[in-house]
Amino acid sequence: MDVIELSWWQLGLASLLVIALAACTHFTRLGLGRDILIAAVRTVLQLALIGLVLEALFSVGSLHWVALMAVAMLLIAGREVMARQKRRLSGGWAFGIGTLSMFVSSFTVTVLTLTVIIGPDPWYTPQYAIPLLGMMLGNTMTGVALGLDRLTDGVWRQRQLIENRLMLGETWSQAVVDIRRDAMRSGMIPMINAMATAGVVSLPGMMTGQILAGSPPALAVKYQILVMFTITVGTGFGTVAAVAAGSRRLFDERERLRTDRLHTA
Amino acid sequence: MSDSASLRLQAVAIGALRDINLEVRPGELVCLSGPSGSGKSRLLRTVADLDVHDGEITLGDLRQGQVAGHVWRSAVMLVPAESQWWAETVGEHFPGDAIIDLTPIGFDADVVEWSVSRLSSGEKQRLALARAVARAPRALLLDEPTANLDPDNIQRIERWLQGIIRERRLPVLWVAHDQAQIRRVADRHFRLRGDTLERS
Known part of the structure; x- marks a missing residue:
């Protein structure tokens, strides 16, 4: 089965519906009309651009360009993680910890999946590597951002409690253990929920796309299970690493709580 | 406590305070007072x-x-004026092995099962002192330890603390406002004035 070609005028029809929605929200004074239009335009531009980039990348297919693309994706994800925290570690630590933990978890899991499990030839074949890494990074980013935000906000709100525990002679990690556990949980729960409801409540986007593109559903399902597993592993390790490093940075070498290392966005 | 030792501050500088030198001997109770914002709690x-x-x-x-x-x-233990409680029951805030007698400060043994949320501010203050003492520190830093107590309990807590301090020979820094209390408990008394400590 071939995919039915989609032309720009057909997308134009769909965009009319978006404009209609924007007009309705404008007249009902929801104040979202502008936001909807701007977001819609961004979607078109960003996706068109990435389409061009991917076509170029697929035609070249060399390790250098794939690596460059991967690094660019990682840095953008790192910036996004930082932007999503209300109180963040100052001095580049928010960006550094987020980016490094995403790098360690997403890249390791993606490379392992490519070399050991899927095994395309060469292993960095961009048709496999880039979408896989994109899904890994997108989800790990959410987990890391949620975890770090929960951690820094929790420490800020409960700073007196943490210090009181320190006064009683507890180590820094005992004093912050409850908040750290909370932060790690909140980073991982979205992914656990997604696994629990996959196929029952929601049909995962990747699988749907593969079926639309003509894959037999049984194969699409196998790929989806693989992707869900790898995403969960990547998100889990990424969140754990980021929250562990972040909570360490909130204490100094004398085990003092250093809320002066946090600043509001 | 066999290993009683002096608490010594040498050339300590924090906030507005400069060059603070002080020695508190084992079993000695030194009171600190001063206007709010003078840096007592900070010290x-x-x-x-x-x-x-x-x-x-x-x-x-x-x-x-x-x-x-x-x-x-855990050796030099600070008890802040306002204590924080993180677990469900009172007992979870005490170290597992060291149970101390809470009757001298007005509690029965079943207080360990009480929920933290039903404690009054005065009860919290007395129990915060008890959970610190139960950890067997070698020096105590007390920030207005009787601020939230009624007159009866103030006297009771003073006597209880003095007993522990003498018996365990702990050096103690005690921040206080009430001049009468300072006269009752202090071996020495210093006022924080400007950037220094003044004997009074």
Whole structure:
């Protein structure tokens, strides 16, 4: 089965519906009309651009360009993680910890999946590597951002409690253990929920796309299970690493709580 | 407590305070007073090594900068004016093995099963002192330990603390407002004025 070609005028029809929605929200004074239009335009531009980039990348297919693309994706994800925290570690630590933990978890899991499990030839074949890494990074980013935000906000709100525990002679990690556990949980729960409801409540986007593109559903399902597993592993390790490093940075070498290392966005 | 030791502050500087030198001997109770904002609580936090500061603080052979933070703070224990409680019941805030007698401060043994949420501010203050004492510190830093108590309980807590301090020979810094209380409990009394401590 071939995919039915989609032309720009057909997308134009769909965009009319978006404009209609924007007009309705404008007249009902929801104040979202502008936001909807701007977001819609961004979607078109960003996706068109990435389409061009991917076509170029697929035609070249060399390790250098794939690596460059991967690094660019990682840095953008790192910036996004930082932007999503209300109180963040100052001095580049928010960006550094987020980016490094995403790098360690997403890249390791993606490379392992490519070399050991899927095994395309060469292993960095961009048709496999880039979408896989994109899904890994997108989800790990959410987990890391949620975890770090929960951690820094929790420490800020409960700073007196943490210090009181320190006064009683507890180590820094005992004093912050409850908040750290909370932060790690909140980073991982979205992914656990997604696994629990996959196929029952929601049909995962990747699988749907593969079926639309003509894959037999049984194969699409196998790929989806693989992707869900790898995403969960990547998100889990990424969140754990980021929250562990972040909570360490909130204490100094004398085990003092250093809320002066946090600043509001 | 066999290993009683003096608490020594040498050339300590924190906030507005400069060059603070003070020795508190085993079993000695030194009161600190001064207007609010003069840095009393800050000085206690410094002795507990909770704030970045200059100068050297020792407890006998124990030097502040040379042991881990939590080791120092389990020896030199600060009890803040307002205590924080993180677990469900009172008992979970006490160290597992060391049960101390709470009748002298007005509680029955079943207080350990009480829910923290039903404690009044006065009960919290008395229990916060008890949970610190139960950890067997070698020096105590008390920030207005009777601020939330009624007159009967103030006297009771003073007597109880004095008993423990004498018996365990603990050096103690006690921040107080009430001049009458200072006269009752203090072996020595210093006022924080400007950037220094003044004997009074």
